[in-house]
Amino acid sequence: MPAGLGEFLRSRRERLTPEAVGLPLGRRRRTPGLRREEVAELAGIGVDWYIRLEQGRTVRPSVATVDALAAALRLDDTERAHLGLLAQQTVRPLFVRETVPAAVKAVIAGLDQPAYATGRRWDVLAWNDAARELFTDFDACAPDDRNILVYLLLDPATRKLFGRGWAVMARHTVAQFRAAHDVWAGDPLFTSLAARLSAGSPQFRAWWEDHDISVGRGSGRKVLHHPIRGTVAYDFANFQANDEPAVRLTVFTPAG
Template identity: 85%
Template sequence: MPAGLGEFLRSRRERLTPEAVGLPLGRRRRTPGLRREEVAELAGIGVDWYVRLEQGRTVRPSAATIDALAAALRLDDTERAHLAVLARQTARPAFEPETVPPAVKRLIEGLDQPAYATGRRWDVLAWNDAAGELFTDFGACADEDRNILVYLLLDPATRRLFGKDWAAMARHTVTQFRAAHDVFAGDPMFTRLAARLAAGSPEFTAWWEDHDISVGRGSGRKVLHHPVRGVLTYDYATFQANDDAAVRLTVYAPAK
């Protein structure tokens, strides 16, 4: 079983306290969070079996067991769904970058408003001139730099562009990447990107250790502080491509 499940379970176990789940504090604890045997007891499963889950060994939990673990670990709906995805996984093939369908690429390039397409690693797969002018010249970037996470976390100009909203937006993007990273746990394409971001961004390191996960926002509003055009307010919406649900199309329009 892929390692993502064990890492996710451990992260959620370590953030709980005995008091939060109605257990006595008992003797002094060397590490934060619940003990494995406590989670197993709360979920009504064997300790050895739970340990095998955290170790990423080949165990196939039933839907009832997934629900019991989610309840024991006090998971919200997003975390519960993520746990179910990880628990159902078998060995994954190596990650292959997505390809934007030609019709979607032509649509993006033909739009007057900023638009781009991204994949599961947040690689920028296609973009138009308006997006390049508003954000950065993706065409001039090296392949490994053509990535929303690299742009948000490692380019100082991005902090100025997004102003006071930068931290909240960057953190939310990291939580979305964390969810995809769990699914591809151990894949070098994901681990290399995470290592690069950790080396260059102390904020990423702190957020990464929190192991928060989230799903994307379908739409919203962003206020940008453009170095030439001044303060700009855009509404945006994100769509999945029917040809490949891993490809996300994001389109911006001036707010009215």
């Protein structure tokens, strides 16, 4: 069983207090959160079996057990779905960056509006001239720097570009990356990216320790403070490529 399941269970156990689940505080606790035996009791499962789950050992919880754990840990709908996904995982092959279908590349290149394609690791896989002009020159970036998380968290210019909206957007993107990282827990390309971001960004380190997860937004609006255009607003929409579902196309349109 991949390590992502155990890490996620532990993060959710450690954020709960006894009072939050109706348990007496009891004696002083040396570590934050609930004890493993308390979660097991709340979920109605054996303590040893729950410990095996947190340790990432080869056990596969049933749907009923996942539901019981979700209730015990007070998970919301997004977290419950994530737990269910992790519980179904088997050992994966090594991650390989996605390939953008030729037709999608042609669509991106042919658009006048800024557009780019990203993969599960938030690598920027394709872009057009309008995106390069609005955000950054992806052509000039080293391949490992063509990544939305690297751009948001390690390039100081992005804080000026996104202004007051930077922190909310960056934290939401980290939560989306955390969800993908859990699924690919232990994969070298995911762990190396997380390590690079942790080394270079105090904000990333703090948000990463919170272990928040999120699903992507299909659309929204961003207000940018461009060095040449000034303050401009763009509506954006995300689209999934049918030929490669892991590839996501993002298109920006000037807000009316």
